[in-house]
Amino acid sequence: MGFVKGLKCRECKREFPKDPIHVCEFCFGPLEVNYDYEGIGKVLSRKSIENGPPSMWRYKELLPIDEDPIVGLNVGWTPLIKVKNLAKALGVNNLYVKNDAVNHPTLSFKDRVVCVAVSKAKEFGYDTVGCASTGNLANSVAAHAAEAGLKSYILIPADLERGKILGTLIYGTNLVGVHGNYDDVNRLCSEIGAKYHWAFVNINIRPYYGDGSKSFGYEIAEQLGWRTPDNVVVPVAGSSLITKIYKAFNEFKDLGLIDKVTSKIFAAQATGCSPVTTAIKNGTDIIKPVKPNTIAKSIAIGNPADGYYGVKTVAESGGWGEDVTDEEIIDGMTLLARTEGIFAETAGGVTVAVTKKLIEQGRIKPDELTVISITGNGLKTREAVENSIGEAGIIDPTLQAFDDHLASKKL
Ligand SMILES: *Cc1c(COP(=O)(O)O)cnc(C)c1O
């Protein structure tokens, strides 16, 4: 089984065997998985997908592993929620949240990429996996390595949130905090990967890893009743997810599973780390690397690996890019929580606040169908909101104390 023909250079289109490689040796372009779409078209239909498991593996023909998945069998198929209260607060009528804050098992969209990458690492015969991470990837690689019985080495910037560190160490991995930002960590991991021959999920097996993100897009289209939304707002770090959502929609169209792709794709970043949205606003596809400085640490990548393709995706789809301050991010997190009961992490605050901005700018129209991508869980980034949400009122265990408390609230 499996419909992977090999890898293919995104730039010069040269073909390569399905090996743990990620860069074209001729032009240095990134490699992509090359699928046998004709073969897939013969077996895949709306019906076959609908009869599949309630997980991202319902699209397994479009995912790059040859055998059955080894880990992460329950990842994906997260709720797509019509958010009427948030819509009202933002002055629109047709708003949805795709909620990967509750993705199994580590509560972020990264489980989608990691279950593919770790299954693939097993297929390749590696005994050790690793990653350079801004936090959520660390959680997910540690968890899936544990499930797969593989050793793992995980490198992060030393100053990550406590929740992200604890949510990695619990799985019994080897965690290394590096003095530096994500881009320093990533460069170091390339050197380590070359020396130790480990599978770094977002480096040497990146082509396979990236395609796990497509499932986020497939699910949106299927959950909307086999159609694409008018707008999708996506948080951007390395720009993998944003390009893969659009790729997913276009694959569905090419396979005849949906009629057309109607979506504008909008990039969302924090102002303290906005190389991609800055390029979009400046009308260029040349990304100028930045030094990150924002509370949205999970998407703080100053030199995004796929930034160029992120800008291209946005331009091709007719979308736009916006960024928001740390203050706006906190407002976005509390607004989503207080209107819809959904506690998203800082990256979710970014997408909510950017959506608000795009609506105010008239780039998103009130009657259009808009999906906000929520990609991580708020309990992992509590530092961000700790000082903005008030405190519990503390009382003695008596009715009188409670009555006094109530009266003080009413003053
Ligand atoms: C990693 C991550 C993203 C985006 O990642 P890309 O590198 O752009 O694919 C978005 N949100 C959260 C919470 C993440 O952890």
Ligand SMILES: [Zn+2]
């Ligand atoms: Zn090439």
